[in-house]
Amino acid sequence: MIEQDIGIGIVGLGGMGQLHASNMREEGAEIVAGADLVPEKREQFGLEFDAETYDSHEALVADADVDAVVVTTPNKFHEPISVVALEAGHHVLVEKPLAHTLESAERLARVAEDAEGICMVGFHNRHAASSTMFDAYKADGRFGELTHVEANYVRRRGVPGPGSWFTNPDLAGGGALLDIGVHAIDLALYTLDFPEVIEVSGVARTTFGTDEDYADPDGFGSNWNAEAETYEVDDSVTALIRCAGGQTISLEAGWATNRESSMEFHVRGTEAGAQFEIGDSDLRIIGASTAGCDHYADAELTGDASVTGHYEQDRRFLETIETGVEPTTNTIEEALTVQRVIDAIYRSSEGGRSVSLESEAEPVQRTN
The missing domain is CATH 3.30.360.10 (Dihydrodipicolinate Reductase; domain 2)
Known part of the structure; x- marks a missing residue:
């Protein structure tokens, strides 16, 4: 159980968002906000977790009680939501994959490199x-x-x-x-x-x-x-x-x-x-x-x-926030490597040949 007060905002209030919220609440975090485009999901989440709900991630990120944001939306929105949260100084746990394209993943990684908050990726297995x-x-x-x-x-x-x-x-x-x-x-x-x-x-x-x-x-x-x-x-x-x-x-x-x-x-x-x-x-x-x-x-x-893997992953996310120590697992560097492999598989399939990654850019390294 964490001892520090950590306010969690969940963006994407489907099954995965509710699972993260339940895990983190059990570990002692406070679920303070949720965001989703669907009114019924906002209503259900607000009742379940006694949390403020919003119809946009920008409004959730601006909530003064939010310290960390969990992103469980469709892949295309991982980058824009995570970037807004990181630029606001929040910690971020973004569900896998890091993004819907390699280019989007690389942009997100560059923002995370200089962000004050940590960014971890949801590989729970x-x-x-x-x-x-x-x-x-x-x-x-x-x-x-x-x-x-x-x-x-x-x-x-x-x-x-x-x-x-x-x-x-x-x-x-x-x-x-x-x-x-x-x-x-x-x-x-x-x-x-x-x-x-x-x-x-x-x-x-x-x-x-x-x-x-x-x-x-x-x-x-x-x-x-x-x-x-x-x-x-x-x-x-x-x-x-x-x-x-x-x-x-x-x-x-x-x-x-x-x-x-x-x-x-x-x-x-x-x-x-x-x-x-x-x-x-x-x-x-x-x-x-x-x-x-x-x-x-x-x-x-x-x-x-x-x-479960999901629970242990969420516990480690909260622990990393509490200790202030750089994450040693579920790092954005690892997620970017996975994304490069996925991109290479698709390129190999489209081109009908193997793809070399030896000349690809090195993984982004955090400097803060």
Whole structure:
């Protein structure tokens, strides 16, 4: 629990905004304001959190009780809202991805570089129990040198309904890659301690979004009508990411694919490997030994599922504000690296060739 009084303003009062507000209130922060264009959402949020509500982010940022702003809007608005908040001296937690385009992400990073407040980005899966246990064993040398990560975030059928902002390229910037693939890329790079990415090759596909006969047994995308809506984003992506030192990442991300759903990560090391699901609380360590006789030496670990990645991320955001220490996780530099990889995957797909990142600009470094 934090001891300092921190006033939180939430921009975007949908499910994600309410989740952040609930987490931070439980950690001792005060939810003082919320902003959304939809009157019903403002009314509900105001009643739930006893907070002032506004129909614009500018009005929320100007509220004297606001110390930090959480941005949970469609991707296109991450930059303008975060910039206004940072320039007003507020701290910012912006949901993933950093922005809808690389150019927008770079502009935001430049503002954050000189801002008084901190800026963190909402990659919560690295704080789940499976990932934190992996971190601890990695620090003890259990896996040796990490060489490859197989990263999966694949739904069998799970396309957001046509007409939502998720399938609008102007608002989202892309499809499955920017929605869920971004989580897999971040977690894979985080697992490898964010090595320098030197080359990316990828293919982005639009297969199901324009299919009048799209089968959606679980009703993930309600009111499906392929004829009535425009669908110009990717619904699956395959990519290979090559890092300095020979480390590699293979990525499979998809809203819809004719295969079983999977959120599995397979991490290969020279001494042992690991298997876990994104956001889960279990970890399997995969090894072999000659002790006594040649045998496989695997271990099944079960972590504390009561602390979620979302909650731990929000706790760390508040802790960073309270201590005044520069963030060591969920940094804007890491998010900008992820954004560059996403941009390179799209460029590779469009050009039909691999894309080199060795000559790309270095990540923005904070100077304050």
